[in-house]
Amino acid sequence: MCLSAVNFRSGAVLDLVATAVAAHAAGALVCWDLSHAAGCVPVDLDGSGADLATGCSYKYLNGGPGAPAWLYVRRELQSQLRSPVWGWWGQRDQFAMGDAYDPAGGIERFHAGTPSVAGLVAVDAGVQPLLEVGMEALWAKTSALVALLAAREEARLVPLGARIASPSEPARRGGHLAVAHERAWPVVRLLVDRGGVVADFRPPDVVRLAPVAAYTRFVDVWDAVERIAGVLADPASGEAVPPRRVT
Numbered sequence: 001m002c003l004s005a006v007n008f009r010s011g012a013v014l015d016l017v018a019t020a021v022a023a024h025a026a027g028a029l030v031c032w033d034l035s036h037a038a039g040c041v042p043v044d045l046d047g048s049g050a051d052l053a054t055g056c057s058y059k060y061l062n063g064g065p066g067a068p069a070w071l072y073v074r075r076e077l078q079s080q081l082r083s084p085v086w087g088w089w090g091q092r093d094q095f096a097m098g099d100a101y102d103p104a105g106g107i108e109r110f111h112a113g114t115p116s117v118a119g120l121v122a123v124d125a126g127v128q129p130l131l132e133v134g135m136e137a138l139w140a141k142t143s144a145l146v147a148l149l150a151a152r153e154e155a156r157l158v159p160l161g162a163r164i165a166s167p168s169e170p171a172r173r174g175g176h177l178a179v180a181h182e183r184a185w186p187v188v189r190l191l192v193d194r195g196g197v198v199a200d201f202r203p204p205d206v207v208r209l210a211p212v213a214a215y216t217r218f219v220d221v222w223d224a225v226e227r228i229a230g231v232l233a234d235p236a237s238g239e240a241v242p243p244r245r246v247t
């Protein structure tokens with residue numbers, strides 16, 4: 001089964017160890033989607049009994065659009081599993097070009113075709129500053145930013161009709177929070193159009209805010225919530241915001 005370690009909408013974090021134990025007891029393997037965890041929430045794949053994991057590198061890993069996806073396969077499974085995507089980079093002898101597909105022995109068998117060098121260079125540059133700071137320090141700042149964000153949302157947005165749509169226990173929160181409001185879409189558009197706050201909208205009614213530790217200050221969190229409160233407090237705001245495709 002495939003599960004998100006950090007839910008893309010609510011930011012809820014699952015217990016990797018308990019999930020692996022339950023899955024293995026039922027004869028299942030777990031593939032973790034780490035798209036909203038990698039580079040943000042510390043994850044111990046080897047130590048938690050994880051079987052497989054995958055994710056993108058254009059979110060917290062700063063690779064930008066076109067950055068490569070990646071894969072983790074527990075060592076014992078590497079020679080048992082076969083990638084469904086066969087390519088010459090996954091062959092034991094890359095240049096054999098024979099009739100039969102003969103995959104390489106280890107993690108190399110999960111390679112497919114020729115990678116985008118531009119994408120790899122970008123993600124290399126994006127990850128470097130995170131490695132210099134270290135996941136522990138990054139996560140310490142992220143947790144504090146998210147705690148401030150939760151407190152400010154509670155104080156300023158809930159009285160204006162918003163509902164916190166993320167777990168309240170800090171241990172179950174990842175790097176972003178969701179707040180639900182019936183005017184979520186116009187609020188997000190107006191925040192972008194007026195500049196300064198880039199939140200995103202997730203249907204049907206969620207505003208998602210991710211105070212990324214590497215480049216977000218505590219005062220930014222404070223100011224962002226003040227601006228959202230300003231928009232929510234004005235009932236006329238958003239009347240002229242047409243629906244549009246969301247990415």
Ligand SMILES: *Cc1c(COP(=O)(O)O)cnc(C)c1O
Nearest residue numbers: 004008033035036055056059069
């Ligand atoms: C961003 C994201 C991905 C990445 O998908 P791509 O096809 O690589 O763009 C996967 N899963 C979730 C939950 C995501 O949020």
